[in-house]
Amino acid sequence: MFKVVFWDYTGESSAWAKNFLKDDVxxxxxxxxxxSDQAEVIMRGDWNFVLIFEQGQRELFNxxxxxxxxxxxxxxxxxxxxxxxxxxxxxxxxxALMKPETCDQFYRYWNFLNHRRWHxxxxxxxxxxxxxxxxxxxxxxxxxxxxxxxxxxxxMKLFHALSKKYYGVDDNAGYFLDLGANIGTTGLYFCxxxxxxxxxxxxxxxxxxxxxxxxxxxLNDLEEKTALINCGLGNEFNELMLYRNTTNSxxxxxxxxxxxxxxxxxxxxxxxxxxxxxxxxxxEVKYIWIDTEGxxxxxxxxxxxxxxENPAPVxxxxxxxxxxxxxxxxxxxxxxxxxxxxxxxxxGGEKIYPLEALRxxxxxxxxxxxxxxxxxxxxxxxx
Numbered sequence: 001m002f003k004v005v006f007w008d009y010t011g012e013s014s015a016w017a018k019n020f021l022k023d024d025v026x027x028x029x030x031x032x033x034x035x036s037d038q039a040e041v042i043m044r045g046d047w048n049f050v051l052i053f054e055q056g057q058r059e060l061f062n063x064x065x066x067x068x069x070x071x072x073x074x075x076x077x078x079x080x081x082x083x084x085x086x087x088x089x090x091x092x093x094x095x096a097l098m099k100p101e102t103c104d105q106f107y108r109y110w111n112f113l114n115h116r117r118w119h120x121x122x123x124x125x126x127x128x129x130x131x132x133x134x135x136x137x138x139x140x141x142x143x144x145x146x147x148x149x150x151x152x153x154x155x156m157k158l159f160h161a162l163s164k165k166y167y168g169v170d171d172n173a174g175y176f177l178d179l180g181a182n183i184g185t186t187g188l189y190f191c192x193x194x195x196x197x198x199x200x201x202x203x204x205x206x207x208x209x210x211x212x213x214x215x216x217x218x219l220n221d222l223e224e225k226t227a228l229i230n231c232g233l234g235n236e237f238n239e240l241m242l243y244r245n246t247t248n249s250x251x252x253x254x255x256x257x258x259x260x261x262x263x264x265x266x267x268x269x270x271x272x273x274x275x276x277x278x279x280x281x282x283x284e285v286k287y288i289w290i291d292t293e294g295x296x297x298x299x300x301x302x303x304x305x306x307x308x309e310n311p312a313p314v315x316x317x318x319x320x321x322x323x324x325x326x327x328x329x330x331x332x333x334x335x336x337x338x339x340x341x342x343x344x345x346x347x348g349g350e351k352i353y354p355l356e357a358l359r360x361x362x363x364x365x366x367x368x369x370x371x372x373x374x375x376x377x378x379x380x381x382x383x
Contacts, residue, residue, distance in 0.1 A: 002048045002096050006030040010053045020102050049093050051081040112145045126150040130219045133183045133212050151185040160194045163313040166381040171195040174284045178202040180292040184213040199225045205232035205242055205266045206252045232268040235301035242266045253293030270302030282310035289315050294322025297332035311339035314376040341379045347372040
């Protein structure tokens with residue numbers, strides 16, 4: 001039987017143990033911040049592992065470890081329980097202490113890290129769909145690789161359900177618009193799993209992400225139903241510098257941040273112009289998904305004709321700070337107000353807000369922060 005000490009600065013150890021710890025592991029002590037014998041218990045070493053639960057005290061513990069090493073006391077089996085990488089670096093603790101299903105998850109993560117270390121691209125399968133992406137992707141691919149669940153599948157299911165509830169959308173024919181499509185996880189899932197009779201119209205400005213999107217359409221037999229365009233969307237014809245997010249390739253965009261680097265000058269077009277040129281009628285657009293890293297106001301203003309003629313359901317990322325700085329916030333609000341009256345804050349359940357509340361939410365004292373994603377509700381859909 002393995003003996004473990006919980007060094008608990010957050011009060012989470014009891015719930016964590018219930019969810020993850022094997023039944024035959026003995027917890028010999030739970031140390032709290034105000035316990036006077038913390039050092040004595042750790043230095044005594046009558047434990048097999050110490051699991052630390054901390055939030056903001058990492059420097060404190062690092063100093064303790066430094067002192068222990070100076071005294072030739074091993075810190076090898078002291079692990080930060082809330083830190084996935086710390087656990088990964090101590091596989092002995094994982095296999096000794098954790099339930100089998102948790103061990104499987106860690107094994108998949110180790111496997112992912114090994115692939116990521118040696119290969120430029122990595123593949124993952126999730127819910128019967130298959131993807132290839134740069135191995136530097138820190139979000140979509142690792143979650144699908146480790147958990148086997150399509151990235152944002154719950155959000156897409158919610159988008160589909162809300163669109164049926166508030167718009168009565170008919171999925172028998174038409175288009176799903178994926179604006180800021182990245183490697184294709186959104187449009188591909190929606191058109192394969194939720195609305196297989198729809199065609200996919202996707203725009204992705206980043207050349208590398210665009211290439212991966214094409215590969216993923218082919219892998220999943222969707223290329224014949226997909227129009228994929230390698231350009232950006234905006235409120236006018238233009239050429240803009242695209243910036244690469246150095247920590248997340250899925251967050252590349254036309255807005256420069258301190259952690260971004262220029263990639264290339266990219267063509268930008270209004271969505272209305274593309275639809276007119278390719279003879280896609282407004283009524284054929286059934287869903288609009290927008291994730292353009294703060295460029296959403298410009299994208300919407302470039303789709304003015306579409307939104308006025310056919311106020312289709314819109315699900316979009318909401319970056320209120322970027323919207324405010326863009327100079328197009330009020331123009332966007334005036335456009336949306338013509339045919340949309342309310343929105344749902346996706347991360348807040350199904351709470352409905354009047355559209356005008358977006359003006360209040362962009363204030364510095366906004367209690368919802370950037371608020372994440374919103375679903376627009378057309379006029380007349382609710383009383």
